[in-house]
Amino acid sequence: MECDFISIKDLTLEEIEEIFTLTHQLKRDPEGFHKALEAKTLALIFEKPSNRTYVSFSVGMYQLGGNSIYLGPEQIKLGIRESIKDVAQTLSRYVEAIALRTSAHENVLEMARFATVPVINGLSELEHPCQALADIYTLREKLGDIKGKTLSYIGDGNNVCNSLMHICSKMGMNMNVAAPLGYEPHSGVLKEVNLFHQPQEAVKGADVIYTDVWASMGHEKETGVRKKAFGGFQINKNLTGLAKKGALIMHCLPAHRGEEITDEVIDSDNSIVFDQAENRMHVQKAILIKLMGDKK
Ligand code: CP
Ligand code: NVA
Secondary structure, X not given: OOOOEOOHHHOOHHHHHHHHHHHHHHHHOHHHHOOOOOOOEEEEEEOOOOOHHHHXXXXXXXXXXXXXXXXXXXXXXXXXXXXXXXXXXXXXXXXXXXXXXXXXXXXXXXXXXXXXXXXXXXXXXXXXXXXXXXXXXXXXXXXXOOOOOEEEEEOOOOHHHHHHHHHHHHHOOEEEEEOOOOOOOOHHHHHHOEEEOOHHHHOOOOOEEEEOOOOOOOOHHHHHHHHHHOOOOOEOHHHHOOOOOOXXXXXXXXXXXXXXXXXXXXXXOOXXXXXXXXXXXXXXXXXXXXXXXXXX
């Protein structure tokens, strides 16, 4: 594994399997790893809000015998109070890894360029790689062999969608994406999926239906415009009825219930959204050990 974790593109299939094997061990025997990162510290620089990413990294570090420090938007003020380059070099003298949640993907790359410790992408505008790894791990738990299965992503072609596209392609899953015109995924990943503009077309034959909010963090001002553009892209009973019987329902959370997904669907027996959330922590513990653990 490279010394940073910034994009799903950074991982080979073999490395993904290694992370999943370690994740499985961590879930089965958490006690066995309670000193894995003893006396090590992870800095969590968050320029945006978070529940799952922040809590799962913090608790994960604690469970591995280490420590984490939260640096919110008011503390570091990346690029305003101090350059990313100087923050990276300073923090590298104190901590053993840095997780960064920011807007511009370039910020994560710059942090990694100047940090001498591993940098983890905790979400950028372009990717949410920790989410995608946890999602596929969860699907493997639920479905066993996922090769050849179809995941249909309905909604905004955003960070979550981009990372899913990369990982589905690596894992041999088919991915359909239905996004309104102008909200398609990043062009660099489009060759990896079947693109639709009608959700009804995209969910046909789906084993899994995935969605995310219509207005991601930083795009709140566009909420009104986006609600109009995404009308018809809601995951509801009518839409899920067109997928395979028993198709699993996924959402990275937080969900805007009643917008991109109805209560009825997200609370249904087929919904695995909280398993995804739980697995964020297990998968990230594996990533932390791979990046921060003593290299034998
Ligand atoms: N899915 C996810 O990353 O959630 P948070 O924004 O709450 O961290
Ligand atoms: N696409 C969402 C994901 C949140 C976990 C956002 O960027 O806000």
